[in-house]
Amino acid sequence: MLTSNKPAGRRWRPGFFLLLLAVLLAPALPAAGSAAAGGKKLRVTCEPAVPRQGEAVVVTVSGSERPPTGLFFLGRRYRLAPAGGVYKAVLAVPLAAAPGRRGVEIAWGERRETAAVLTVRAGNYDEEHLTLPPEMVSPKQKSHLRQIRRDRQLLRRVYGSSGSAVLFNRPFIMPLESRIITPFGRRRFLNGQPKSPHGGIDLRGRTGVPVKASAAGRVALAGSLYYSGNAVIIDHGLDIFSLYLHLSKISVRDGEQVRRGQVIGYVGSTGRVTGPHLHWGIKINGIFVDPLAFIKESRLLVPAAEN
Numbered sequence: 001m002l003t004s005n006k007p008a009g010r011r012w013r014p015g016f017f018l019l020l021l022a023v024l025l026a027p028a029l030p031a032a033g034s035a036a037a038g039g040k041k042l043r044v045t046c047e048p049a050v051p052r053q054g055e056a057v058v059v060t061v062s063g064s065e066r067p068p069t070g071l072f073f074l075g076r077r078y079r080l081a082p083a084g085g086v087y088k089a090v091l092a093v094p095l096a097a098a099p100g101r102r103g104v105e106i107a108w109g110e111r112r113e114t115a116a117v118l119t120v121r122a123g124n125y126d127e128e129h130l131t132l133p134p135e136m137v138s139p140k141q142k143s144h145l146r147q148i149r150r151d152r153q154l155l156r157r158v159y160g161s162s163g164s165a166v167l168f169n170r171p172f173i174m175p176l177e178s179r180i181i182t183p184f185g186r187r188r189f190l191n192g193q194p195k196s197p198h199g200g201i202d203l204r205g206r207t208g209v210p211v212k213a214s215a216a217g218r219v220a221l222a223g224s225l226y227y228s229g230n231a232v233i234i235d236h237g238l239d240i241f242s243l244y245l246h247l248s249k250i251s252v253r254d255g256e257q258v259r260r261g262q263v264i265g266y267v268g269s270t271g272r273v274t275g276p277h278l279h280w281g282i283k284i285n286g287i288f289v290d291p292l293a294f295i296k297e298s299r300l301l302v303p304a305a306e307n
């Protein structure tokens with residue numbers, strides 16, 4: 001838990017009108033499309049079709065004559081996984097994506113066509129101002145800078161290690177049934193400096209409370225990082241990762257297969273924190289998305305019988 005010295009304020013912004021407009025116009029804008037190259041029966045559906053900044057979108061492709069080789073959205077390539085006669089992919093809308101209509105392209109090798117259009121709406125996330133020890137906000141000590149550099153290289157390898165196979169067959173769950181103390185997407189100012197928005201949610205918890213895996217997967221990282229403290233990152237396939245940070249203790253190993261609900265560690269206060277809590281995040285293809293919204297969206301990725 002980070003201590004706030006100013007109450008978080010929700011501001012009235014013109015973005016609200018854009019959001020309203022997007023919602024009102026949404027039914028008129030098709031989010032499902034059909035591209036000629038994939039065959040006459042090609043159908044691409046996106047849920048939700050009007051995602052917020054920082055939200056994941058589940059895409060289902062059916063009727064493709066050939067297996068599509070990827071989806072392109074906001075300059076990134078996304079993998080597709082075969083799922084009972086259709087193909088599924090999960091796109092991520094960055095928190096920094098500008099609201100408005102954005103095309104989703106489908107590819108078969110070199111051939112790419114627009115398959116659907118999403119209407120990105122503003123997230124209207126609030127902001128908070130925090131005061132922390134200066135070394136935690138802008139580290140200057142050589143050993144800290146060296147660790148931060150090492151962490152960055154390690155994380156690049158970790159997030160590059162996913163594959164096209166979906167490693168879970170049941171929807172995601174909360175890793176800890178507890179109250180949210182810092183929501184997703186909050187814009188943060190640390191010691192007056194703007195920092196990246198909150199990429200997950202902070203859950204209240206006492207040191208030593210067990211933390212469960214949100215879904216089945218492979219442990220991509222179990223180790224200590226400068227900002228995150230003791231961290232577990234699980235790869236769920238399709239470039240979907242869940243993160244569990246600031247743990248007091250880790251109870252899994254790198255490369256281990258974990259089940260949904262398996263205890264992977266215990267709540268703590270390691271890394272850049274002012275008190276014990278669990279930071280829980282979902283990162284998709286390098287982009288943090290709202291974990292609570294993703295619990296719902298993950299239902300669209302598993303066989304109906306498992307929901």
Ligand SMILES: [Zn+2]
Nearest residue numbers: 200201202279
């Ligand atoms: Zn956090």
